[in-house]
Amino acid sequence: MRADAQKNRSQILTVAREVVAEHGAEASMRDIARRAGVGLATLLRHFPTREALFEALLCTHLDTLTQKADALETSASADEALLTWFRELVVFTQSYRGVVAMMAAAHTNPDSALYGSCAAVHSAGARLLLRAQDEGTARADMTGDDLFALITALGWVVDQPSFASRADHLVHLITSAILTSRPRSDAKRAKSRSAT
Structure with missing residues (x-):
């Protein structure tokens, strides 16, 4: 995995932990992507x-x-x-x-x-x-x-x-x-x- 892709994945997981802690399992994938500073397509590439x-x-x-x-x-x-x-x-x-x-x-x-x-x-x-x-x-x-x-x-x-x-x-x-x-x-x- 390229360095920038790995960085995006790590950032998504860090933010996802925070969002899930706040909103539970129904946390919005779109909100996670936005807060991680990536597009929804990038999030879905890592986690379909x-x-x-x-x-x-x-x-x-x-x-x-x-x-x-x-x-x-x-x-x-x-x-x-x-x-x-x-x-x-x-x-x-x-x-x-x-x-x-x-x-x-x-x-x-x-x-x-x-x-x-x-x-x-x-x-x-x-x-x-x-x-x-x-x-x-x-x-x-x-x-x-x-x-x-x-x-x-x-x-x-x-x-x-x-x-x-x-x-x-x-x-x-x-x-x-x-x-x-x-x-x-x-x-x-x-x-x-x-x-x-």
């Missing part, structure tokens, strides 16, 4: 679809979540690994308003630019769930699809201003339904909350 732009914005985060799952598989108990990873994925979905719907749509659409990253995250979560099920610490009647659906639903709910302040509590409720036994520190936290 909204999904392609989001793939470029999100791939580092999604790759990190996939690697985190790999590390947790060997460094933490099965229930703690699943809980830690689940919480980190929910935090990620909160960082880009509207990204959950985009990820949910891409999950089953191989033509989406986000498909590969979403499939990798889905697979990582399914492995952590299976490990917890094998150890008897997670519900046996769940699948990786169920886990992804719950994360998607939770991400959508906490994306709503009226529920954002309850995000931690909602994560606790969902993970309590997934895990049949809880890590000690999380159980203590839940007990101390109910006492207040």
Whole structure:
């Protein structure tokens, strides 16, 4: 890639992060191009679809979540690994308003630019769930699809201003339904909350 094209791409991504932080996943491609100081045609040459732009914005985060799952598989108990990873994925979905719907749509659409990253995250979560099920610490009647659906639903709910302040509590409720036994520190936290 030529130096000027690389500079344009970097500028577009920098501005896109800012615009998406302000306006969420529905941010205007035209507004991103204008604020980046490039024409819409230039933006579309680098990122022909909204999904392609989001793939470029999100791939580092999604790759990190996939690697985190790999590390947790060997460094933490099965229930703690699943809980830690689940919480980190929910935090990620909160960082880009509207990204959950985009990820949910891409999950089953191989033509989406986000498909590969979403499939990798889905697979990582399914492995952590299976490990917890094998150890008897997670519900046996769940699948990786169920886990992804719950994360998607939770991400959508906490994306709503009226529920954002309850995000931690909602994560606790969902993970309590997934895990049949809880890590000690999380159980203590839940007990101390109910006492207040």
